[in-house]
Amino acid sequence: MGVRMNSPRPDNITLFAPAERASVESLRSDAALLDASGLLTEVFDQMPHWIAVANEFRQIVFANRPLRYAIGTNTSAIGLRPGEALGCKNAKHMEGGCGTAEACRYCGTVNAILENQLSGVLSKKQARITFASEGSATTALELSVTASTLQLTGRNLTLLTLVDISDSTRRRALERVFFHDMINSAGGLLGMIEFARMPGAGNSNEVLGYIEQFAGQLLQEILFQKQLLDAENGDLSPVFSPVESTKLLTEAIRQMEKHPSAQDRTVRESEGVADMTLVTDATLARRVLINMIKNGLEATTSGGIVTAGCDDVGDHARFWVRNPGTMEREAQLRIFQRSFSTKGTGRGLGTYSMKLLGERYLGGVVTFETSMETGTVFSFQVPKQRPEVLTNA
Secondary structure (H helix, E strand, O other), X not given: OOOOOOOOOHHHOOXXXXXXXXXXXXXXXXXXXXXXXOHHHHHHHHOOOEEEEXXXXXXXXXXXXHHHHHOOOOOOOXXXXXHHHHOOHHHHOOOOOOOOOHHHHHOHHHHHHHHHHHHOOOEEEEEEEEEEOOOOOEEEEEEEEEEEEEEEOOEEEEEEEEEEOHHHHHHHHHHHHHHHHHHHHHHHHHHHHHHHHOOOOOOHHHHXXXXXXXXXXXXXXXXXXXXXXXHHOOOOOOOOEEEEHXXXXXXXHHHHHOOHHHOOOEEEEOOOOOOOEEEEOHHHHHHHHHHHHHHHHHOOOOOOEEEEEEEEEOOEEEEEEEEOOOOOHHHHHHOOOOOOOOOOOOOOHHHHXXXXXXXXXXXXXXXXXXXOOOEEEEEEEEEOOOOOOOOOO
């Protein structure tokens, strides 16, 4: 059966997958075809995973009971695309909806469907659905997506199986980063202890100072991993109290000056740092700043300089960190996703945790800008007073 589509409309503009949609009559026809299959849809409804059947325009013509329950509807979600049904924020970027935004180029769901439609073979990928929740915080859903061909009465439809792997993916990411950082800090501590035992090791107080430094880094990494785990589980309770902006920035810079990522690099406080009193959780705010600085150092080549500062912007303080590097377009589109990193496997929680802690728990806004002229600047705009409403906190 040939492709059926409506006449071109303004919302058919796309930056990736085709935006055209089926007519209402076509959707109803495919939905009726699924209804008539009887036993097949009953089997789908009994499956524990989310199952959807999509037409050639990636529109859902059937959603099983678990998927309908997950998206909060008793209907079949007919006519919606997967990202639209699940509330993906990228589905709202373009008039064409799910699959038509630039960020959709890296979506496993869209690519699995397109690959199956093009080749006719089973396609399995991982996808991340990021959606806006109340306030400015973001929440994500990580899925294992399988797309295969379903033939019904001469129609080639796409059978989608969506398995929520958010918990296992989160756990693996936390474990990789945890062990990576623990090994680095413990290795440095062990090295200093071995040095202290060598004849002529020098000033014992100096050596003890280095040992204390590495032990402190080890403790900070452990505390951060616990903090992040509690934050993701919704068990983190911010403690708001007055703190000076200059103190927060200075302490974050001082801690990162001794970090391994600062080797052969310089962290510098900008001139004219705004001094103001904030009512926030100093521990969490400092962690956001530390991760901003750490990210800047890791993106800076040997001999480079990372600059950190703070501006007074009315009801908010704007902390910022600039590094001389620039980000590729894919990194710009995916930078705040959990586990995405330009620095290799086992990284990627730094920028994600900035969003998680800074927005969901402190009521701030974390953004970035990157260009050849100015480099890359991460900003954390935090309220001067305690936010009235915090999302999931």
